[in-house]
Amino acid sequence: xxxxxxxxxxxxxxxxxxxxxxxxxxxxxxxxxxxxxxxxxxxxxxxxxxxxxxxxxxxxxxxxxxxxxxxxxxxxxxxxxxxxxxxxxxxxxxxxxxxxxxxxxxxxxxxxxxxxxxxxxxxxxxxxxxxxxxxxxxxxxxxxxxxxxxxxxxxxxxxxxxxxxxxxxxxxxxxxxxxxxxxxxxxxxxxxxxxxxxxx
Numbered sequence: 001x002x003x004x005x006x007x008x009x010x011x012x013x014x015x016x017x018x019x020x021x022x023x024x025x026x027x028x029x030x031x032x033x034x035x036x037x038x039x040x041x042x043x044x045x046x047x048x049x050x051x052x053x054x055x056x057x058x059x060x061x062x063x064x065x066x067x068x069x070x071x072x073x074x075x076x077x078x079x080x081x082x083x084x085x086x087x088x089x090x091x092x093x094x095x096x097x098x099x100x101x102x103x104x105x106x107x108x109x110x111x112x113x114x115x116x117x118x119x120x121x122x123x124x125x126x127x128x129x130x131x132x133x134x135x136x137x138x139x140x141x142x143x144x145x146x147x148x149x150x151x152x153x154x155x156x157x158x159x160x161x162x163x164x165x166x167x168x169x170x171x172x173x174x175x176x177x178x179x180x181x182x183x184x185x186x187x188x189x190x191x192x193x194x195x196x197x198x199x200x
Contacts, residue, residue, distance in 0.1 A: 004175055004182065009195075011195065012193055015173050016053075016057040018030055018086065018093060019053040019057065019084075019093065019095075022084070029088070030050065032048065033047070035062065035164075036083065038079065039069050044070065045083075046070070048164075057168060058167065059168065060165075061111070062164040063111060063119070064101065064163070065160050066103045066159075068130065069129070071164070074099040074101050074164065075101055079097075079099070080099035080166050082094065082166065090176040091174065092172075092174040092176070094170075095166065095170070095172075097166050097167045097169045101162050101165075102162060108163050117150070117154055120149060121140065121148055121149050123160040123161045125160075127139050172184070172185045182197075184198065
């Protein structure tokens, strides 16, 4: 395990390095963080794949089904948080901010075009996520259960595809050690991260 950051500037750099590195690293513990929101007045959490994180730590992107309850609940401006934990480094990261779901935008189109055909298959389910059914089914068409769709076949899923953009307003870092934990929080104020050490 590398040496722990000793300044707030180093902690912020560590946070951003971990999140941006996790986008491409499928083995990173932060590649699939817990994304939490509120649905019908109740807390709701789920694991999602991190698709993008900006180099300044202010924005994060995920893919989602536009028909899902979370997409409707988050819509435009609802509070959202991310939670990731790297067990090897013993570092917990939290992001708090506002979510925005986009179905028709240049960013959504670009994300769709960059998606693998096997990933596009998820959006070809006949029913919206959460729909009650009589049996345990994937919802996918029978002919696609064992293979990815062709590019032409996948296009039917574009109408169900959306991106979840999270605009971060707060970043939190917690390091667990046997010699005493360390914790810091950063708030985005005037287009700048302002950090503060806090009690673990």
